[in-house]
Amino acid sequence: MNILEKIDILMLESTIKNKLKENHITNLRQLTNLKKKELIKLSFNQYEIEQIEIKLQLEGLDLKR
Secondary structure, three states, X not given: OXXXXXXXXXXXXXXXXHHHHXXXXXXXXXXXXXXXXXXXXOOOOHHHHHHHHHHHXXXXXOOOO
């Protein structure tokens, strides 16, 4: 998997994808460089963050610790 691939590959719910795009997060590198706290500051709720983490982990990736 190429880290520069678009977040669409994660097959996230459309509301989560739209929120990421509104915050100019369009590829996996940008997403994996974020911490949970940063996502919370961008107004993601716990459920949305968990969904992002699960989809990333299925691709062998994770959020920044």
